[in-house]
Amino acid sequence: MTAPDETGVRDGTAFSAGYGDWEPDEFVGNGEAVLAFIGDYFAGIRDLPVSPTVDPKTLSAKIDTEVPQVGEDFTAILKDTQSLIVPYLTHWNHPRFHAYFSNTGSLPGVLADTVSSALNVNAMLWKSSPAASALEKTVLRWMAGMLGIAPGNDGVLVNGASLATLYALTAARETVVGLDVRERGLTGYGRRLRLYTSDQAHSSVDKAAIVLGIGRENVVRVPADDGYSMRGAALAAAVQADLSAGHQPFAVVATAGTTAVAADDEIDAIADVCRQYFLWLHVDAAYGGFWRLAGSGAEAAADLSRADSVVANPHKVLYAPMEVTALYCRHRDALPNVFRLVPEYLRTSPDDGVVDYMNYSPQLGRSFRALKLWWIIRSFGVQGLANRLQRSIDMARWLRSAAGSDPDWQVPVDSTYPLVCLRYVPRGLRRRYEPAPVPLSRIASLNAGVLDAVNASGAAFLSHAVLRDGYVLRVSIGNIRTEPSDIEALWAQLRMSAEQVWDDQCAHQ
Ligand SMILES: Cc1ncc(COP(=O)(O)O)c(C=O)c1O
Secondary structure, eight states, X not given: OOOTTOEEEXXXXXXXXXXXXXXXXXXXXXXXHHHXXXXXXXXXXXXXXXXXXXXXXXXHHHHOOOOOSSBOOHHHHHHHIIIIIGGGXXXXXXXXXXXXXXXXXXXXXXXXXXXXXXXXXXXXXXXXXXXXXXXXXXXXXXXXXXXXXXXXXXXXXXXXXXXXXXXXXXHHIIIIIOOOXXXXXXXXXXXXXXXXEETTSOTHHHHHHHHHTOOGGGEEEEOOOTXXXXXXXXXXXXXXXXXXXXXXXXXXXXXXXXXXXXXXXXXXXXXXXXXXXXXXXXXXXXXXXXXXXXXXXXXXXXXXXXXXXXXXXHHXXXXXXXXXXXXXXXXXXXXXXXXXXXOGGGOOOOOTTOOOGGGGSSOOSOOOTHHHHHHHHHHHHHHXXXXXXXXXXXXXXXXXXXXXXXXXEEEEEOOSSSEEEEEEOOHXXXXXXXXXXXXXXXXXXXXXXXXXXXXXXXXXXXXXXEETTEEXXXXXXXXXXXXXXXXXXXXXXXXXXXXXXXXXXHHTO
């Protein structure tokens, strides 16, 4: 074995074979350098391209080095992080990042994650992490209040909405169908278990069905209405048809804030259908949950209190760095009934007020996710969060109105959330096809070109969706540093890129 202090020259390179951890004073020095690095990163973020243009082979050639056999100096590691990693990232923290559902790691959240790593708490049992477990309870109660969910609901912090939905549906199957899959497995049940969700729901619902052994064929995709919202009546018809066919309906996943256009399903009417047919209602409020904090979001917000389980993502909306999601369940013990399994080495004596969070999901070792939420909510206050969220909603309204009043652009769908779907259909293109409508494929190729041009410019980063009436560019506004001037600049960039792509396409026809 190499002695920790052995140094020398190997293959012509000086090395120190230390064990790699730092002495306290070294840590403080390196920590100061890291804080300066983070400070500079945020201070200069506006000057970075939102997304890099680099081909995968070139990037891999830069990064994919041989594993180091001996420890390296941290100065070199930090320098390489600056030169090899940061320039080749897509910057989710950038004020003109508008793809997917844009979000930001706020600074209290960034530092809380550092402290959480330093404390290295494993929040599996109350005993293994008393203050972390107590804090998880508290932030879950705080956020339940923000979401309009009763404080007595069971809750747990997990890593993302996809897994939260999987855990909720596991509890749903165990509670509603009484199959005891937990003990007996999937053997011997003749009827098909059916799960309902809209044709707009997130792919995580299908993934949950895959993992649970329900199968994608048994995920009934109920057609949403013209506003991309699943209606109670359409759901009831699908359930009724399945009952007539001898299937076994067990759960519904409704969405508050769908992925493509941020629509809300008709949650109240859906809850009525669920009650009528004894179905578990899981609401995917991963995106839509917390916007109700903003004044205008509150007016439109769906009531989540009737759901059997709800998922909402602080890492999408509440400025929490990845990864943290809140899962709530109205039925006390439905989650522990399916996930509680306590081997001897984890047994502790029960005590009042104790929550062992390892019982609420399959995850045993759990990081201290509650700390960043505690820091963020205390730093902003609920009112501060509400004001921030309202700003995003206001900026989205401005963009929707600007694009909606430009004759070369369409805003085919509205949303109460700060997600703007728009497409470029210039008058010149429409004239070519009149009186027939422009083919959807032609609109798609033009707008895909606009998307590529905007993203390649580095000035902004967008994503897209394909709606029933064709391709749209999606502009999600949710970054904490986005200012009205960014949205004005984005609108100018969109128009400029669109005209260039259109001119190019005309020139090559
Ligand atoms: C509506 C909706 N639900 C669930 C998810 C999955 O979220 P996560 O990345 O936290 O698993 C997404 C992701 O964008 C989403 O849009």
